[in-house]
Amino acid sequence: MAPTASLAQQAPAPHSGAPLARRAATALAAALVLGAAAAPAAYAAVPGSPSAAAKKLPDGLYGTKDPQYDGVWRQSLALLAQHTVGVRPAASGVRWLVGQQCADGAFTAFRAEPGKPCAAKAMRDTNQTAAAVQALAALGGHGDAVDKAVGWLKSVQNDDGSWSSMPGSPGDANSTSVVIGALSAAGQKPASVTSKKHKTPYDGLLTFRLGCAGTEDAHGAFTFQLKGAAPNADATAAAATGMLGKGFVVAPAGRGAHTPVTPPACKDGKDEKAGPVSAAQAADGGAAYLVAQLDKSGRHLLSAMPGAEPQPDVGNTADAVVALAAGGHGAEARRPLAWLQKNAADWARQGGPAAYAQLVLAAHATGSDPRSFGGTDLVTALNATGPEPAAVSGKHKDADASAKDDGGGIPWWIIGVGLAFGAGLGFLLSGRKRDRL
Template identity: 55%
Template sequence: MTTARRSAAALAASAVLGMAITSAAAPAAIAAPSPIPSAALPPGLYGKGDPTYDGVWRQSLALLAQDTAGVKPAAKAVAWLTGQQCASGAFASYRADAAKPCDTKLPLDSNATAAAVQGLAALGGQDAAVKKSAGWLKSVQNADGGWGYNPGGASDANSTSIVIGALAAAGEKPEGVKSKGGKTPYDALLTFAQPCGPKNGGAFVYQPKQPGIVADSTAAAVVGAHGQGLAATAGAKDAKGTACEKTTAIEGAAHNGAAYLATALAKTGHLNTPPMPGASDPAEKPDFGNTADAVVALSAQGLGEQAKKPLAWLEQNSAAWAKESGPAAYAQLIFAARAGGADPKGFGGTDLVAALNATGPAPESSAEPKKAEAESDSGSDSGSGVWWVAGALFFASVGAGILISGRRKNRQQ
């Protein structure tokens, strides 16, 4: 999940939303935000890169990761995030002038809103903001039970999954959040689950007609299927191993998704990403963000053994990527280390927590990190907060359509 993908996805979503609007809750007109110079960055924001497409996202992940590591963020960092919230409870990707009320032309972002809910809920003391955002998310739920990147857009696996994590973090029971048609978020997730077979067998696609980066949407959906979020914890051991099985239940689909990821990671220990459209180098490159998310997903499913190899690969190879990419990248690695049982303060020779802290205002205090305890029953934890989103968003031209994948690229520095 990296910021270039999120930037591309946000542009694509703004460009095509008019063709995808299916809900009266969507604004009548959407204007894509304009990038801003880094010199204008507010002091409470983590990262030095342009926040236009990922400001709320990277701030939310940074605060959530700090909380899991026992760090109390700076008050101005929390205030910056709460100040981004619209009166409706929604968040856009970024608002340069937070003193100005949100208008109908502002592209609201379900993923940024869901990430903010998870971050603020973990910190505590933000009940009103969390409740208002959760209420907005429920108000823009699609008829199929899921969510799109922007309200009114077709549901996708990534957005639906990160919203599940937000609802759980806000104290809701995701299975009880139903659309007007009586569909739950898990009903929507099942529509993205692929049957066992040679092509994407067991995986979750971004959308049925637009597969996207399948490992990305699969990692998100596996965590979401367990009612967890970005900072998901390890589940009880999955005794079924990595065999794909015929199923119509969300629990079986989660197992199959994790089995798909385990198989994809088995050879090299990492996932790959195709080049961005128009890139001069056509070769695939290692995908650090999605590999980190896959570690979280495998751990949540109870496939801790299968998570060891990619976690070790990240320890050996991710330092330069995280340094270049910034706060959200450090947060993803912290989530992976925590879920996989590694020490985020000694991750391949890097103190991820200290490195994250250095990308923004100095935290108020630091204590012992919160433990990522394994579940004692089914491996699910409906009371935990992402997913992710998370993850990285990616778009590419596919036929006549534009493909949006569900997570973000952490290019911020």
């Protein structure tokens, strides 16, 4: 689940756990390979500007790393995950998020001086804005902020019905999906939100569906963007959730009820079904693609840095769990969840609040206990990354102080990715967006 960018947009967009977190990281990876000019403006550091990490972090902010690229994203996911499992967040954490909103309703990744108006050139971000909407709508009591944010999101919808992370750019599947989730969370009907060309968000999202194109094992997949279209598991997970009108939080998939995964019916590289593909059919085809990829890799998804061997991708696997649960595919969702329970603890410790939140939401989607997740109490660990919660349902408010440590034992694949980024890139955002290259 993380936010998107532009070329390196084959980087991240918050959506899905996605991410911004990982998307920003992927964007930076693209910059390393293609040159600094390839880095999306949304994540480019301003020359000479002091890093927020060099200053005292704001009161109420979750995490200890520089929030320049993912502050609103990680805050939103943390607050949303806490609310979902019965934790009432600290008022200071909610105030911080609300205070990040610009007068026009949009959110940027981070405003160091929220008391000052957002500059006209400030990089407003649909992913950060949509994540904030989902969190504030769930918490309640922030109707004006939610309405303004939704109004801004509608104002930057592309003609084809899609959204990009940065308004004015070609749309992408992840950004479109996270906005759909925000619209639903705010009580809107996504199908009634139309562009100037009378296209809905679902129309926009369907443009990224590859369907029956390509090889058989790619049938049902979505691409991140139309330029350089290729099957993308992260984009498919986001789209499979978005096509169902759902966001980061999905109702638990019951263990009794089970909807079989149905791949698209294909013939000669085209959908066998006559007429347009429905949103539900597109979501189910995406789920079938995810299941095939998970089975192929050993119940987890893979990502690869440019020039590197494919590595296990914890964040995208968590997104796939939510996507499968959203479609009612409970049995298929619990298989990658079991892999996460065995392998995700160190990744979350390194990733911080957005990563913990992503795992909490994956556990919730499958009806699993996030307080007993492969030996880790995800709720306590998440609580420890921010201000002390106002109330914790059924638990003591004392959080495990050791969970505040973003370091710890790091799996070999994370070490490899970290080396690729270099010591200066200390923000592995949530985990969702972003291994798009």
